[in-house]
Structures are given as structure tokens and as C-alpha cells.
Amino acid sequence: MPDIPCPPAPRVLGIAMPSPLRRLFDYRPCQTAPAAGWQPGLRVRVSFGRRQVVGVVLECREHSTLPLADLKPIEACLDDAPLPADWLWLCRFTARYYQHPLGGTLHQALPTLLRQGRPLQGRTRERWRVTSQGLDAAPERLARAPRQAALLGMLRQHPHGLVSQAVLAQSFTRDQLRALADKGLVERSEEPLAAPPLTEPGRLLAEPALPLNHEQAATLAALHEGLEAFHPCLLHGVTGSGKTEVYLQLIEAVVARGRQALVLVPEIGLTPQTLARFRRRFRMPVVALHSGLTDHERLDAWTAAASGRAPIVIGTRSAVFTPLACPGVIIVDEEHDGSFKQQEGLRYHARDLAVARAHHHHIPLVLGSATPSLESLQRALAGDYRHLRLTQRASRHPPARLELIDLRGRRRQGGLIPPVLEAIGETLAAGHQVLVFINRRGFAPTLACHACGWLAECDHCDARMTLHRQPPLLACHHCDRRRPLPDACPECGSADLRPLGSGTERTEETLAERFPETPVYRIDRDSTRRRDALEQLLGEVRRGAPCLLVGTQMLAKGHHLPHVTLVVVVNADAGLYASDFRALEHSAQLLEQVAGRAGRAAHRGRVLVQTMHADDPNLRLLAHQGYDALAEQLLEERRAAALPPFRFLALLRLESPRDEAVQALAGAAARALRDHLGEHRLDVDCLGPVPAPMERRQNRYHLQVMLTAEKRSRLHAAVAWLATWLEAEPAARRVRWSLDIDPQTLA
Template sequence: MPTRYLLRVAVPSPIRRLFDYLPPADSPLPEPGQRLRVPFGHQQLVGVVVEQVPHTEDAPDKLKAALASLDTAPLFDPLQMAFCRWAARYYQYPLGEVLSAALPAPLRNGDAAELPSQTRWQITIEGLGLPEGAPKGARKQAQLLTLLRKGTRSAEDIAAAGFSKAVLKALTERGLVEAVSLAESQTFDGPLGEAPLPLNAEQAEALAAIPDTGYCVSLLDGVTGSGKTEVYLQAIQRQLEAGRQALVLVPEIGLTPQTVARFQRRFKVPVGILHSGVADGGRNQAWLRARAGLDRIIIGTRSAVFAPLKHPGIIIVDEEHDTSYKQQEGFRYSARDLAVYRAHQLQVPLVMGSATPSLESLANVAAGRYQRLRLRQQAANHRVARLEPVDIRNQPLQEGLSNKSLQALKAAIQRGEQVLVFINRRGFAPLLMCHFCGWQAKCPRCDARMTLHHKPYHLHCHHCDHQRRVPQQCPDCKGSELHHIGAGTERTEAYFNQILPDVPVLRIDRDSTRSQKHLNAMLDQIQTGAPCVLVGTQMLAKGHHFPRVSTVIILDADGGLFSPDFRATEKMAQLIIQVAGRAGREDLQGQVLLQSHHTEHPYLNLLLSQGYHGLARQLLQERQLAELPPFSFMVLLRAESKRPENAQQFLQQARQQAELLIPANPQFRYLGPLPAAMEKRQDRFRFLLQLQAHSRAQLQQFLPQWIERIEQLALSRRVRWAVDVDPQETH
């Protein structure tokens, strides 16, 4: 008798195991990588076949049959499946949830994995054989042939270019053009839409060091304005000419449109977009087109690291230092680190670029794991901005600005230039306080103050999204004087509108850019070069090119000097340098004013005197002495509960279980349970248990055993808990 195989299926469930099912009736045996609709408890879920097995440890009468096979061929190829399995093991997350996260929502929900049938028109071999300008005496037909020599076009594209159906029909009847399906369409000439820019010596050397094939991680360490993007573009060009695809990761959705526009200008190939701002249908199509090899360049944010590639050629991670690449909820993966593993798995080159590389990447360079490609030379019309500290102690401030900063701002506007004012606080004021009794507007759900917003007028907690009306009087003493303390982007914007009534003031933060359309409109206005004041948060710091910004004012540079997070100084320095990089990007002399109450602080002095890399060397030495990442490996067990004693006791029991497996020693240390920096958030009390090991392999071997024990604890079902491997936030 032939063996009757069962299906081992990964189901999107928090349970860390696979489930065995009988094959669906009346269909071929599904292969690994295919989706199934399966019964799971009282619901139906979409799972993925992981393997076919001849027997099961489950009782035969307990086995259920899968309801339906959703694919005729595997949706995940063996390499993708291996990639997701590795990610699930490394980040200690259920495989079913990882596979689900790797899919766009329609496929996750069971929709058919089919590209819509779309007809396109292409020139035939006979048409290619005709000389330019033929057929003679048929000017419109000759013009359409010229257009189609550059690549396939849809009927809508042809009509929009001014050609009638009669012209298209005539060429079809002569056998010079033909209709093809989207999957069959092809381009006959090269991928370039515009000529590459000439490279300077450093750029040429960096490009030559990036291999065409084979695994190699290159850290493209280039100062702002040094032309990192041009190196990306020319490295991608080589891959496109070889018939391969490129995957480009960017940290923020806001950067995607300008990145896509630049790539579309340079290349005449289809470009796919994958991020949460794209509607589900569009993301689904981009995912399927990438899988079919139709989209030659795929650009996206964090989740795009899971995009399927039929012909992988190169992976680019822009602004690799950015913490946006680390998912902070649910499946807590780092897209940057997964990109490294994926490049190794696919045996393709990986290029990670930044003007302020992460300490992890610099440590990997020092260890010989990455090659470092330096770009120190800025573009000929880019003048290095002066970074100047402004001591604001005992100085009168106007809405957070010193006299020196105001004078510099007004002088730049009078010269017809643009000014960027950076304040990393949204809203009108971070605190509403009673003048008489000191009452403060606090969030009832979090250990946080509520931010006052003027448009619309309300109090808003930026941690849990709780909102409420602004009281007319103090709830405690009934006093009528409620003062706004501190300044946010709204208040700074209002102040500039008051003192500069004839100058446009553009506020760019998460409140003012709810829609991509609104953000693009403001960015277009900035690109006109007309004098204006930009007020914004770190959204303005990431990758934007503002040619007419000459002056940058950073209102408060002290945030990272006294934080409990050991990464805070690194993040502060990266943010300052990235914001400063917006100044003087073309022929203007850049000026950056750094307001601080601690201008004599050693870290700030080191940043000002030796730049980011001088400070980074010092921070790496301190991390090594303290045995902190990247010189050790860290895991956080996070727990939260409406009853603080439950979360605390759960972590205490988890620590006891851990110490039974590996007792605390100098190579494997425990810290906690400790309250989180914001202990109460969204009505839940949050605590942490920190593990630190000298050996990543030892930690990875320990974690599955420990989690299995944690799941047996009674309290594990009464608290929310999560494992965070390589955390970026440790407070």
C-alpha cells in the first residue's frame, strides 16, 4: 500500500508549534509552501504547508482534514520557506505568524495568488528589423514603432501618447506589433531612461568594490551629499543589465515616493512598491509581480525584506542605522539584520548606506565581516555646514529660540533662503499646568503627560492615543489660569506665523502629514526654492534633499545625554548629524545652530570637534568595557498586566526557570525584573527581564528551552509577554 502522507502546517497562531492535518479531499497532495484553508478550533484559518510527513504523534481520531488547497503551486519557494523558518527561530516567534507577516493581506486572507490578465503591446522581431522611420509614408505608425522600441505599452498608454486604435490595428495587421500578456512582455533595449552621473574617484572605487554576484556586505559610509544614491543606482544598473532584480529598503514611508521617482527617472523598468501606505490590492500585485520577476526593482519599508524575488541580484538598505528597521510590536524582527541573512542565503551582494552608521555595523567592519566603503568627498556644489553650539543657559528664549537663532533665521530669509527648525515634539505644548496649585494634565492610562494640541484643540497622549477635551479650569483647585509649558511643533509654527507674516511656514510632523498627498504637496512647495521656514520632527531628518535650506536650528540637543537607554547618545548623535545634513546641500553655505543647556558635555564636545565617527569610536570603546552590544548579545522578556504584581511575579518565575537552565555567570547574566521606564501604559503595568550573553550561539540554544518552560507557567496565560531578541529599546 502506498504511504498516506499527512500535512504539517504552520498556522497563524501564537502557539509555538506546527499542526498536522489530513490532505483536503479531491485534490492533489499539497506541496510545502502552498496555502491551505484549515479548521482551527472554532474558526477557519489560512495556513502554509511546511512538510509532508508519513505519520503523526497525534491520535488518529483527533486529526482533521484541511478544507481546501488555495494554490496549485507553492507560494513560498524552498529558499523563502527556509528564510522564514530561520527568522522564526532567531526571533523566537511562531512560524505561522512569520509566514503570515511575509504575505500581503489579501494572500494572508486566502485570496487567489494570480496576477490579473493584462494585455500589452510590443514590437515584433519583424518590426525590430525595420530601419528607424519606417514604414515610409505612415508617420504615425513609424512614431508608434519608435515608442514600442523602448518597451511594452498598454493600450491606455498608447492612447495617452496620442495614437489611435486605427494606427495600432494597422501595425498589428502588418505583423510589426503584437499583443502579449503581462507575464510575456519584454523590453528589447537597455534599462536606462537617463544617463548615469559621472562618478568621482571615491564613488568609482566604491562601485568597483561591490561585486556583481556572490555574498558580500558593503557598508557605504558616506557623508551627507557624497553621492551614495548614485552608487546604489549604478550598482543596480549592472544587475538589471544581467537580467536580475534589486530590492531596496528605506526606513520611512515618507521617503518612498521620492526614492521611487528617482529610480523611475533613471530606469525604464517596472518598479514595485511595498509598504503599509499602499492599498492592499496594490501591495498584493507588487508582491506577485516581484515573485514573477516582472517588477525589476522593488522598493519598500521594513516588511519588504520578505518580498519574493525570482531573479535576485542585489539588496540595498538605505539609512541602515535607522531604528525604524526594527519592528517594536508582535514579530520583533530587524529588517536590516534579516537583509544580511537573506543576502547570504541568496548569495547576492548587500549594500548598506549611511552618513552615521550604527555601532553594530562599525563593529562588524572592525571584525572583518563587512567591507567599508568611505565617501568623504561631497558634491562640488555642496558646502560643509558649520555645526555651532549655542549655550542657552540664562538666556531669554522666544518660544524656545535664542536671540542668536532668531537673528540667523531672519538673515537667511532676507537672503532668499530656506530655514529648517528641528523640534522633536509634536503638538502645541508638552504640558498643561495650573498656575495656582501645580496640577498637570496627565494621561489616566499612562505614566505620561498629555500634549496640548491646537488643531483641533484637545489633549492627546502620544503613547496610547487617549484624547480628551481641554478643561476650562483646574480640576483640583478650580483655578482659571492654566499655562502652556514648553513648545511643540504647533506652537513654534504659530510663533513664526506671527513674527514672519509674509513668509510661508510649513510644519511637517505625523499630525500634519496624515496623508501622503499632503506631505508630497509640502515637499513640492519646498522644492520650488522660495523662502520659507520648515518646522518639523525627525521626519525631516531622513534622506530629504532641500536645495535651498541654508540654515538649520536644532532647538534642544540634550535629549540623548541623560537617558537610561545605553543607545541614547548614539541615536542623539545620528539625529543631529542627519538633521544638520539638510543644510547647504547645493551652492549655499550651510549653518547649523545647536541649542543646548550642556554645551560643555564631553559627548557633545566630541561630536562637534571630531564628528560622528570620533564619537562613535569613543562609544564603541565604552560599550566594549561595559560588555554591552555589539560586544555581547541581549534579549528582553517583556511582560505587562493590569495587575503589576502579576507581571512582576511572572518575570521572577521566568528568571528562576532560566537560572535552572544556565545559572548566572560572567558570560551569561540576568538583570531584573525591572519596571519599564514608562511603567504604566494603556492601563497596563510593564516590567522587563534582561538577559545578556557573550555567545550568540549559546543564547540561541538556550531560548527555545526557556520559552518552553515559560509557557508552562500558570501566569504565562494571565499576562501579556513577548521575547525581544536584539532589542533597540531597553527601557
């Protein structure tokens, strides 16, 4: 639907609503029209069923399929001007590509306060400046008001003025400010709270750029060549090779041209450190968008980006929907990371939307990673992306290779065998730090009865409950069900209940007992729930004193830990034999990323990888030749098996608390789809239905139907037909279903 300017007084408005229905809803305009007339992009409040909801005008027409007299009028228009055009285009594209209702897409892409009908503006603050009259005022004019005189003197020392909070922090009052303003000695102005105007425009950098080595300089020169067009590049650099410095200097060139940069990072935990580095480098406003912000902070940043006041925007997955007044470059750091894929509701992939958005705006796109996804790597090898390589670390030390440690038949303490504990002790004695990586939260993966073999399993999921010690309980990490620790085995009554395996808590306890003089910092989702907890822990680590870090994949991504020289992977076997065809790729990426935390500064790094399968050929290839060699082999296997990136996938996911209901609908949908594909001779394969890898989760049964095709257009045609069939099928109203385009996991 093109964005066509509306006629002055349309009789019908087509409005997108936050509804699962894939259509617009017709309303009559209210009598009070917005100043610029009715046009697509305006938010309106309407009566929808028994609720008052906020929708977005997308069409202005003269006719409706319903009699005009039967249409409800809208309650109110909320905006004087429409939402940004680039934002509307992206939402339309997203809804079309991911086969999601347009109203739901618009609703999810809006900040929460805008969904609630708040004005399209961020918060402001007061700034007080001395007027020319105040600069020339004689001291005796305020002789009988010494506090006002002191306040005027302080403001004279700040030519650009002070915000109200800074004035009040010096024990002055608003009454004193108003008194000076009434005398004409100071004046008040309003400025945005986020990204206020610069007091000294013109200077871009707050600190000088770092010198680049030969590879970095060549890469930056290649990126500069494409600043005026769509120029997708895969920046494939080993961990610690200085990719961020290349980003910073590229952004400097973009902002110098009066344009904006959007930088996407995979995890909220990486946002503060990335934000701090960018703010140290640039004098201009840098705003953040992520789930850790309050609703008001998010709207402030959103409006600052949309207005162009914020030249640099940094955010996690949802920040890809941030409107930009003058886009100049999009950078996706750690582009391989699975957190860029939304797994619920609108199942978009932020990296892929970044590609589409950069193409739409004709601006360069940089995808950075030490372990690129096979999709991006194949596009670079095919010539669709420019493949830029950084092979040297800034520390001059080569990346540490993985040393495989065979666990078979060896006694373990907290998951660690004696030779590994000795290596940890030697590293600490040398004054360095150690990172112990174990991708399991809690004390142990589960609790077992030594007498009868009973295992603590979740009542609501096909999963075992994790044993926690802080506080003591059993928890399911899939449905968050919790229950107290049993006093005895519920099957045989034995009191001999033992933890099975190791989690972060158990490894932390073992290391604290073995090295009592050394601080142990545990970093996982449980220990970092409090706001700023992660930054505080990492701040302690960066002091450089010998310490032990025990953590999950939160520590594996992007953190610069210069004093870590030894990385220990407690168990590398999780992804070797999983049913998901992407499991080995994701496991190898995680191992390489966590290994990259070692030896990033003055001292060479070492990586010890414990495994029960030290002779596995894939693991040995990764250890001896690195990720690139394994990725090349995996690409050949994917080509032979007709799997992504050589074929396109979509999943129909179905779930219901009634097994028979989800089985019946899945079977009917698959049969109907196969009939349709055969009738229209579409080259699309339909596989299934089959149970999901975890069939029962949260007391709901999960099934899947997979669609595969060699051409994306045929796959989308088949998925669109299937969505229409499901919407018309009465049984589909009793089963929750969703469509996942380009799924990143089958789980």
C-alpha cells in the first residue's frame, strides 16, 4: 500500500489495529481534522469492541465495503503530524516479510507510551542563562538579596547556562531563579532531556582516534568507498582485532557528513560498555534503546533519533525499528548472535531487517563478527557482501587455540578435573585472571535419588528441574516453575538425594574452597538481576587483581577483559549431537567467542576445553584449524542436505493444552497445504507435522510443520496461503499458532 497523500476530507479512514486479524478497520473521520489534514501515519484513538485503543491511519479513502452510516467515528486524532515515513515503510515491510498482522507489527514497533496514546514528544528540562542585562548588572542592584547575587555570580561563570537540577544542587531555589528572571537578569529555555543541543557545535571528538594497523586502515578505506550507496560488508575479524575502533572511525566520517549511525548490539549487558566507549569518543549526543530503559527514557531516545538530534543510536534487537531523520550507516555487531532473532509474537530478525533497511535508504551496512553466521558468510563468499578480514589482534598475540581435555574416566570437582585446577592455580599465582565458562545456571542441572534413580522433573515441561542453592529450591528454566527441595525421594523415600552435574553455583563453590584467598565472581542471569549489577562486577574485574570469573554466555560476547589469560570451558559437548541442524554452528561460535576473552592484552592466552568427546572430528577441526575451517565444512554439508543458506525455511508452530486439538489442526493444515502445493505445482516441500524438540512446555503441547523452498518468493506465497487458510479454519481459533520465517532454532 503506497503512502499516497490524502485528499483534504476523506470519508473513510483505514486503520491498523493491534489485532491478530490481517486487515485494516474502516472508521469515519472525526469532525476535528489535524492541521495538515488526514494522511497515513497519524495515530488515532478509536472504540474497538468494548475497548478504547490506539490505531494508526494507513489509508484515506472515499468508500468502504460497509455503509458509511454503519462506520464508527474515531474518538480523537492524537498527532498533528504523521509518524516518520521510514518507520512506516519498515513496519510494512516487516509485516509482509514475516507474515504478521500489520496492526500488530506497528503496535510492537512503537514505544509503549505511544501505544498508550501519549503525545509524540520526549521530556524536556529547563536551562537558565544570564541575559546581557544580567552580565552588566551592578553589584549594588542585588545588595539586599545576597543569595540572588550569589546565584547570578554562579550563572555568569557558565556562559552556556545551567540546567535547573544543577542550580538546585547548589542549594539555590526556584524562587530565587524566578526573582532574577522577573528582574530580566536571567532567562529560561526548554531543551530536550535526551540529546540536547551541543554547547560547542563543530567539534566531533572528545578524545582522539586510536592509530590503526595496516589491516584496519585498509578496511576503513574500503568502507569509506561506499558511504553514498547501499554497500553491504561482512567485517570478519578475529576477537580482539579492533573491529570497534573501525566502527568508531567510520561513524566519525558519517556524522561529519551530517548523517546518523545506528549500531545494533546483541545483548543488553553489552549496551552500557558500548555506550560508554562511544560517549568517551564523541562529543555529540549518543542515545541508547534497549529493554532496560523506562518507558519515558525509551520515548526520549526514540524522539531524539526521529528528529535527528541524536547522531548516534545504539541499541539491542528492537532498536532496528528506531526512526532516523537522516540515516547514514547501520552497523550490526556480533551479527551471528541468536539474540537478534525475536522468538515470540512478531518473529523478526534484526540483522535481516537491518539489511533491508540499509538497502531501502541506499546507505552502507556493516555486519561484524569473529564467527559469522553461515548465512552471512555464504553471501560474502558468493559476492553479495564485500568480505573484509581482520586477522591480527591489537595485542599482537595470535588468538589462543582450543586445547581439548578428555574427561572420560576422570574424577571431577565442581565439574573441573585436577589438571585443570592446577592450571588455574598456576595462572592465579602468576598474577593473572581466569574465566571459567559453564553454560548452566544454578548449582546442578538436576537432583537425583542415588537409591532408585528418580530425577527431579518439571510437572509442566519435558525437562528436568535445576537445583539452586541461593536460595535452595528446584526451578524449571523453561516455565519458571519453582518448588522446595524434597526431604526424601518421592518415589522410594530414600534420603540419599544428590546433585547431578554442575552449574555455575557449584563451580563457584568449588573454586572458592580450592582458592580461598582469591575472589570468585559469578556472572549469570541470577547474579545480575539487579540494575547495574553486571557493570559493577565487571568493574571489579577490570581493576586487574587476580580473580576467578565463573559465568554463562553472558561473559562470552564482546567483553574486553585484558587481565584474563586462561579460559576454561567446563563442558563443550552441549551442541555436538543436538537434533537442531544449527546446533553445531552455534556451539562452535560460542566456543570461539569465549576463547576470545583470553590473552587480549600484554600476555598470551590459553584455552582449556573439557569434553567427553575429545576425538569428535568436528571438535578437533575447530580446535586445530579454527572456526573458518569448520564453517567451510558445515557449508558443504548444508549444500548437500539442501538446508539454509542454500534453501529457505519457514515453520508453522502450533501449541495447545490439549494434545488431540493440536494434533488434529497440525494434520489438517499439512494436508491442506500439500493439496494446495500440488494443485498449483509450487516447488515447496511440506514436512511434518512433528513434535517440537520439547513437545510439552508450560503444560502446552507443541507441534511443527516445516516448509522449505529453493526460492524465497515461492516459500512466501505458500506461507501466505497457509495463513489465510488458518484464519478461516474454526479449529485454529482454539489452538495458538504462529509462523516463523527463517527460524534460527527448531526449539
